[in-house]
Amino acid sequence: MLSIKGVLYTLTVLILWRADQLVDACSCAPVHPQQAFCNADIVIRAKVVGEKEVDTGNDIYGNPIKRIQYDVKQIKMFKGPDQDIQTIFTAPVSAVCGVTLDTSGKKEYLISGKAEADGKMHVTLCDYITPWESMSSTQKKSLTQRYQMGCECKIVRCPSLPCAISAPEECLWTDLMMEKQVYGSQANEYACVKRGDGSCSWYRGVAPPKKEFLDIEDP
The missing domain is CATH 3.90.370.10 (Tissue inhibitor of metalloproteinase-1. Chain B, domain 1)
Incomplete structure (x- = not known):
């Protein structure tokens, strides 16, 4: 049977763990679609046709950095470089703003995101990403x-x-x-x-x- 001191210690650990979880959660303020368009480096209409987890280097401690790579079929580019976007990268989990997309190739999306230094497109939950059919x-x-x-x-x-x-x-x-x-x-x-x-x-x-x-x- 736990002593009062043991119970308090357990509760403290749980509270600290919960606070750590909340700190790690992704939080984004809503943006008007126009503002999202203006803030983005790249805005495309596309279908997602594949997905895999990839290593994109190591952190300062030498641990591999994992990301999700989505293979996309671009339908139209509204803003961005003079070349088709074929892959989009995001964090592996939603807690760090990773985006989950339908990879069946049947669903069209409007996808806005940032261009990285190497020209790759990166998206987060804070970017404006919505099914094309839901747009007015x-x-x-x-x-x-x-x-x-x-x-x-x-x-x-x-x-x-x-x-x-x-x-x-x-x-x-x-x-x-x-x-x-x-x-x-x-x-x-x-x-x-x-x-x-x-x-x-x-x-x-x-x-x-x-x-x-x-x-x-x-x-």
């Missing part, structure tokens, strides 16, 4: 027509009310507060576009904004 028609069109126009703008998330922009080049993202969901109408149907006077404003619609909107119109 406006989002799909914006990948080639509108998001790039707003990359000099800043989309500011409203975490609680009241909230407001602090500069004219900001657009206030209120989906969470107004619609009680992270990806609501502003994420699905709007882009934050820079206007002629240097300010930024939400614009809704599939077609590129008219010149008149960029000069004088309200959204």
Whole structure:
């Protein structure tokens, strides 16, 4: 039978272990699809057709660094190098932001990520990765027509009310507060576009904004 001292010691160990687990967990703030596009080095539409664990060198202690390599079939590149992306790398587990993708080759994804020094593409749970079929028609069109126009703008998330922009080049993202969901109408149907006077404003619609909107119109 454990003594009181033994019980306290066991509880302390469990608490410390749990705290260590929480520290190791991956945590990401949600981003508007446009902001994700602007922040990414590479944005593609692709199918994942294979997966394997690979060694990518050693850490400072000489231990092998494991990563998951996804083999992909690129359908379209929206942003990135002038060459097809054939492999994508991610961490081996979700606790360190590793991404799990369907490797059957039947599911299409929009995948955004970073380009590494050697030209390889790396993705994490903090990157915007979503099934292509779940995207709105406006989002799909914006990948080639509108998001790039707003990359000099800043989309500011409203975490609680009241909230407001602090500069004219900001657009206030209120989906969470107004619609009680992270990806609501502003994420699905709007882009934050820079206007002629240097300010930024939400614009809704599939077609590129008219010149008149960029000069004088309200959204």
